[in-house]
Each structure stands twice: as C-alpha cells, then as structure tokens.
Amino acid sequence: MIHFNSKNYSNETLVSLYKALVFPRLIEEKMLILLRQGQISKWFSGIGQEAISVGCTMALEPDEYILPLHRNLGVFTSRNAPFTKLFSQWQGKLNGFSKGRERSFHFGTNQHHIVGMISHLGAMLGVADGIALANVLQQKQKVTVVFSGDGGASEGDFHEALNTAAVWQLPVIFLIENNGYGLSTPSNEQFKFKQFIDKGIGYGMEAVQIDGNNILEVYDTISNLAASIRLKPRPVLLECITFRMRGHEEASGTKYVPQELFDMWSKKDPVANYEQFLLDKNIITQEEIATIKQSLKKTIDEGVADVMNEPDITPDTATEIADVYMQVEPTASSDYGHLQHVTVKPATDATKNMRYVDAISDGLRQSMEKHSNLVLMGQDIAEYGGVFKITQGFVEQFGKGRVRNTPLCESAILGAGYGLSIKGMKAMVEMQFADFVSCGFNQIVNNLAKSYYRWGQNADVVVRMPTGAGVGAGPFHSQSNEAWFFHVAGLKIVYPSTPSDAKGLLTAAISDPNPVMFFEHKVLYRSVELEEAVYTDYYELEIGKARKVRNGSDVSIITYGAGVHWAVKHVTALGIDADIIDLRTLLPWDKEAVEASVKKTGKAIVLHEDTLTGGIGAEIAAHIAEHCFKYLDAPVIRTGSLDTPVPFNMKLEQNFLPIERFKTDLNKLLNF
Numbered sequence: 001m002i003h004f005n006s007k008n009y010s011n012e013t014l015v016s017l018y019k020a021l022v023f024p025r026l027i028e029e030k031m032l033i034l035l036r037q038g039q040i041s042k043w044f045s046g047i048g049q050e051a052i053s054v055g056c057t058m059a060l061e062p063d064e065y066i067l068p069l070h071r072n073l074g075v076f077t078s079r080n081a082p083f084t085k086l087f088s089q090w091q092g093k094l095n096g097f098s099k100g101r102e103r104s105f106h107f108g109t110n111q112h113h114i115v116g117m118i119s120h121l122g123a124m125l126g127v128a129d130g131i132a133l134a135n136v137l138q139q140k141q142k143v144t145v146v147f148s149g150d151g152g153a154s155e156g157d158f159h160e161a162l163n164t165a166a167v168w169q170l171p172v173i174f175l176i177e178n179n180g181y182g183l184s185t186p187s188n189e190q191f192k193f194k195q196f197i198d199k200g201i202g203y204g205m206e207a208v209q210i211d212g213n214n215i216l217e218v219y220d221t222i223s224n225l226a227a228s229i230r231l232k233p234r235p236v237l238l239e240c241i242t243f244r245m246r247g248h249e250e251a252s253g254t255k256y257v258p259q260e261l262f263d264m265w266s267k268k269d270p271v272a273n274y275e276q277f278l279l280d281k282n283i284i285t286q287e288e289i290a291t292i293k294q295s296l297k298k299t300i301d302e303g304v305a306d307v308m309n310e311p312d313i314t315p316d317t318a319t320e321i322a323d324v325y326m327q328v329e330p331t332a333s334s335d336y337g338h339l340q341h342v343t344v345k346p347a348t349d350a351t352k353n354m355r356y357v358d359a360i361s362d363g364l365r366q367s368m369e370k371h372s373n374l375v376l377m378g379q380d381i382a383e384y385g386g387v388f389k390i391t392q393g394f395v396e397q398f399g400k401g402r403v404r405n406t407p408l409c410e411s412a413i414l415g416a417g418y419g420l421s422i423k424g425m426k427a428m429v430e431m432q433f434a435d436f437v438s439c440g441f442n443q444i445v446n447n448l449a450k451s452y453y454r455w456g457q458n459a460d461v462v463v464r465m466p467t468g469a470g471v472g473a474g475p476f477h478s479q480s481n482e483a484w485f486f487h488v489a490g491l492k493i494v495y496p497s498t499p500s501d502a503k504g505l506l507t508a509a510i511s512d513p514n515p516v517m518f519f520e521h522k523v524l525y526r527s528v529e530l531e532e533a534v535y536t537d538y539y540e541l542e543i544g545k546a547r548k549v550r551n552g553s554d555v556s557i558i559t560y561g562a563g564v565h566w567a568v569k570h571v572t573a574l575g576i577d578a579d580i581i582d583l584r585t586l587l588p589w590d591k592e593a594v595e596a597s598v599k600k601t602g603k604a605i606v607l608h609e610d611t612l613t614g615g616i617g618a619e620i621a622a623h624i625a626e627h628c629f630k631y632l633d634a635p636v637i638r639t640g641s642l643d644t645p646v647p648f649n650m651k652l653e654q655n656f657l658p659i660e661r662f663k664t665d666l667n668k669l670l671n672f
C-alpha cells in the first residue's frame with residue numbers, strides 16, 4: 001500500500017498528474033496487444049515504474065532537459081510528444097523522430113528537451129553533465145535530469161559522470177530507477193553496497209531515496225530539489241525504489257523473478273493506488289476516470305491506425321549518405337601565398353616564425369576569440385597550460401569557465417562535449433596523449449559520430465590527439481591510432497604535418513559543426529626544422545583536401561604526419577623525382593588528388609607511421625588498385641610500422657618505425 005500526501009497541491013494538479021500517469025499505462029496495454037497480434041516486433045515495458053517518469057517530467061520546467069532510458073515512455077508522453085509520431089518511431093517509419101534510423105526510444109527531440117539513449121548504458125550520464133555545464137555557462141537557472149537503471153549504474157561512465165558533476169557543481173539530478181534487476185541479474189550480483197544513497201558521500205553530493213511508485217512523492221521531491229538546484233547549482237543523486245513488473249523486454253520472460261516479489265509489488269501498482277487515492281479523497285469520480293481513459297484510448301487507437309497506414313520507407317542512398325555529416329555551405333577554396341586550399345584568407349600578409357606547437361596554440365587561441373561559445377576541456381590544460389603547453393596563458397585570457405581542467409574522466413568529458421553541442425555550444429577536448437582516447441572510445445564512436453545521422457543533432461566537438469612515436473615513450477604514449485576512427489561513419493579525421501597547415505586546419509576543425517579527431521604529432525611539436533612563417537591573422541584551410549608537397553613524375557608518395565618529412569628528406573637526399581602528397585585529412589580523404597598523381601606517375605607507395613595491417617594505407621592502396629589500375633606500372637606498395645606494440649627502447653623503436661623500410665620499399669618500386 002502506498003501512502004499519498006497531497007500537501008497543498010490543488011485538485012487540478014492532482015488530476016493532471018493522474019492523466020499523465022495513466023496515459024503511458026494505456027499505451028503499453030495497447031502495445032502488448034499489438035505485440036501478441038504480431039503487429040509490432042519488440043517492446044520494452046515500464047509497467048510498474050510509470051510514476052517515476054511522469055512525476056519527474058511533470059515536476060520540471062518544460063525546457064529543462066531530460067535524458068531518459070528504455071522504460072521511460074512517461075517522459076515522452078508527459079512532454080506532449082505526439083503519440084502518432086512516437087508510434088511511427090517505434091515502427092521505424094519515416095514520420096518518426098529518427099526517419100526510421102533508430103529503434104524505439106533511441107532518439108532525441110530538442111523541441112521537447114529530451115535526449116534519448118543510445119544502447120550503451122551509462123553513455124548519457126556524461127552528456128547530462130555537458131547540458132548542465134552549458135546552462136551554468138549561459139547563466140540559465142535550469143536543472144537537467146538523467147536516468148540510470150541500477151544495473152547501468154555499474155558502468156564506469158556512472159562514476160565518471162557523477163564525479164565530474166560533483167567537482168564542477170553541475171545542476172544535474174542523477175535519477176536511479178532501482179528496480180532490483182538488471183535484465184536477469186539481481187542486485188546482489190550487481191553490487192555489494194546496500195543502497196545507492198550510500199554512494200552520495202563518496203562523490204561529495206547529496207543523495208535522496210524515495211518510493212518510486214508514489215507519484216506524489218516523486219513529483220514533490222523533484223519539484224523541491226529542482227527549485228533548490230536552480231538557485232544553488234549542484235548535483236544530487238536520487239534513488240527511486242521501484243519494481244519492473246514485466247521482462248527486460250517482452251520476449252525475454254520473467255522466470256528468474258520469484259512470484260512473491262510480483263505479488264508484493266502488484267499491491268504497490270503506481271497507477272491503481274493513485275487512482276484509488278483520488279477516488280477515496282473525492283478528487284475524481286469513476287465517471288471522470290472513464291472519460292479520461294476513453295479519450296486517451298481514442299488518441300491511441302487513432303494513432304495506431306494512422307501509422308499502420310503510413311507507407312514503409314523507400315530507401316534513398318543519397319539521402320542516407322548526405323545525413324552522416326551536418327552539411328555546411330561549401331566555401332570555395334584557393335591557394336594563398338604558401339597555403340593550399342584556403343577557405344578563409346588571413347586579413348593581412350603579416351607572418352611570424354612558428355613551430356608546429358606554436359601554430360596550434362595560435363589557431364586555438366584565435367578560435368577562442370572568434371567563437372564565444374567554444375569551451376576547452378582537458379587534463380591540466382588550465383593554469384598548467386597542458387602537458388605540451390598548448391593552452392599556456394589561456395586561463396588568463398578566457399577565464400576558468402571556458403578553459404577547464406578536468407578530472408581524469410575521458411568518457412564523461414567527451415560526453416560533456418556532446419552535451420554542450422546539444423545546447424548550441426562548441427567543445428574542444430584535449431586528450432593528454434592520443435593513447436588515452438581508448439578510455440573515451442564509446443563516446444566518440446557511438447555518441448559523437450552517430451548523433452547527426454540518428455536524430456539530426458550535430459556533435460560540435462574537436463578532439464585534439466597528441467600522437468606518434470619517436471620519443472622513446474613506450475607502448476602507451478606513442479601509438480598512432482587514427483585508423484581506429486577511420487572506419488567510423490560520422491567522424492572527420494585531420495592530421496596536419498606543418499605549422500601553417502596545423503593552424504589553418506585546427507581553426508577549420510573548430511568551425512566545422514561535426515566531430516573532428518585532430519591529430520598532432522608530438523615529434524613535430526618542437527622541431528626547429530619545421531619552423532616556418534605562419535600568417536598571424538586567423539585563416540582556415542579546407543578539410544578534405546590534400547597538399548601537394550612536391551611535384552615529380554617517377555613515383556607518387558602518398559603520406560601524412562611525420563611520413564611527409566621522412567619522404568621529403570629521403571627523396572631530396574637522393575634526388576628522386578617524386579610526387580609527394582600530404583593527405584592532411586584522412587576522413588574524408590582526397591581521392592581526386594591521389595588519383596591525379598598516380599595517373600601521372602604510374603607508381604604509388606603509401607607511407608604511414610601507423611602499423612601496417614589495417615592501416616589507412618590499406619584503404620588507399622585498394623582504392624588506387626580499383627580506380628587507377630590501367631595507369632599502374634607496378635603494384636601499389638604500403639609501408640608502415642611493424643605490427644607490434646610501440647617499443648620503449650629507442651633502437652627498438654627506430655626498428656619499429658618505417659623510416660628505413662620506406663627507403664628500401666621505394667627503391668624496389670622505382671626499379672620494378
């Protein structure tokens with residue numbers, strides 16, 4: 001039995017809560033019928049847990065973001081997402097929220113201030129941090145609520161997101177629906193602590209536990225918490241005790257749940273109990289209840305009928321491909337001074353000698369000046385200036401709000417970058433070393449990369465990646481990992497080799513509304529050999545265009561990063577008549593430039609520092625073989641590092657790198 005305390009809420013409020021509560025229940029009942037009839041394919045039920053979704057949503061202001069999960073239909077209905085559009089979404093129809101590209105609740109709608117889940121549990125918790133951070137930076141007194149199940153809370157993302165929110169005092173309610181099971185796994189096989197609120201002290205945040213089946217308790221608690229958090233931003237952990245009355249999804253059954261639990265919790269049904277309370281208190285009559293249900297059922301039945309009549313999607317490949325990236329009006333590019341493919345020219349011809357590291361810092365600083373909505377996040381990047389000192393002096397110029405030291409939470413911070421873009425901001429996340437991106441991999445490949453295609457929300461995030469070997473730093477500070485991302489639709493990959501390119505491509509990457517992985521070679525950072533005159537004013541280069549480093553006719557050397565300098569040095573020393581192409585952008589890469597060069601020389605070698613197998617050279621070599629076959633006078637050669645981890649000993653490392661092998665391979669190719 002549930003004890004309801006209506007406090008001084010008006011009858012109107014109490015009845016509106018009832019209407020909102022019963023709606024998702026009626027929808028679910030209909031879905032279960034349709035499932036049995038074979039008219040829908042799958043259903044994740046939230047029956048028994050509706051009071052949490054509904055009470056929470058009704059307690060918030062309509063423009064406060066909610067990040068729900070697969071059992072939170074009540075969030076969508078309480079935000080008035082039209083039932084017909086929801087049902088279209090579930091049926092994979094074009095009129096759904098994601099044009100048939102995503103399943104059930106995996107979509108967002110900024111119109112309703114809802115950011116739905118991806119399948120990976122825990123992944124949205126850091127995103128909530130970013131939305132909340134945007135609210136703080138934009139001085140908006142708003143709360144963000146993100147849901148987690150008790151099972152999902154075992155993910156590392158949970159820890160990172162709560163920790164970051166606590167350190168930054170972000171206005172987020174981390175709402176845990178503790179329903180005792182994660183799929184079939186009971187709590188005692190999921191965690192050892194007694195209750196989630198015990199974690200509050202560990203994170204340095206308030207923690208509150210409530211009866212999740214009591215809509216008034218949920219509504220009242222969240223209303224009060226939200227009011228207080230709006231005035232004094234801080235995170236709160238809210239544990240809602242509840243029970244899942246059906247299987248994880250309908251096909252998976254409930255055999256593992258003891259019957260006593262069902263018997264006990266069915267007495268605590270959130271809808272039936274609240275209905276009885278309203279009847280007992282004469283706040284509503286049986287007739288009124290019948291009228292409410294009848295009207296909601298009509299909406300449901302009509303919606304179902306409409307969607308069943310909607311035609312199935314006719315795929316159009318061009319549309320699908322076009323929606324992988326947010327399109328920007330193309331700006332014509334032209335050469336300017338020593339720069340190739342300039343889209344935004346520098347205002348004056350003033351130059352200054354800069355090393356690669358200086359040029360990156362300069363481009364980043366000018367981007368901060370240009371985009372007032374750009375936020376930098378990374379470990380030790382504030383007062384300390386970053387381990388490579390790229391952001392030295394930035395805190396003084398831009399303040400700690402926009403130049404943020406982060407805890408060691410790569411995943412939560414990358415998620416926060418995505419959250420900032422949902423609120424119209426831009427983020428640059430610095431990996432301390434490119435190697436550490438593995439700890440945030442999921443955010444990049446599943447959240448940032450797929451968001452625009454899934455629901456039209458771009459992820460305006462640049463991830464800076466200090467990369468590469470040659471400094472005796474061993475296997476975990478030296479990797480070339482650009483190929484990890486090369487296969488992921490939705491990302492762009494930029495990898496400059498000179499100071500001028502580094503500045504112009506970093507500014508372009510930050511201007512670009514899509515997620516960009518920006519690789520910076522650590523050996524190049526402070527190389528004096530590379531120092532050159534760089535335009536001091538702001539300029540941008542075109543992403544996706546290679547640079548012709550050298551014109552020649554005997555062989556095409558296609559390379560990027562440190563490879564460019566190895567190639568130039570070698571062919572200069574030996575007087576080889578080579579065409580050298582610096583790809584500069586790896587995704588999308590400049591097919592036209594490569595094809596034109598190979599058609600001219602008839603011989604091609606692809607050189608990269610990354611290990612050979614599955615490297616980017618494999619794709620380029622395959623492309624050349626496929627598209628330039630009749631122009632080739634020899635097989636396409638790939639030269640890369642050994643297929644081993646990067647060794648620490650400098651001699652082993654030099655043996656690992658392809659510098660010497662390249663010389664042999666090139667010689668063989670020239671003599672073929």
Ligand SMILES: Cc1ncc(C[n+]2csc(CCOP(=O)(O)OP(=O)(O)O)c2C)c(N)n1
Pocket residue numbers: 071119120121148149150151152153155179181182183244248
């Ligand atoms: C990262 C990740 N691992 C595994 C899964 C598969 N999976 C889907 S739901 C689920 C159980 C989730 O339990 P809980 O978070 O308690 O939520 P509930 O289903 O009980 O509402 C699992 C293991 C997943 N979606 N994401």
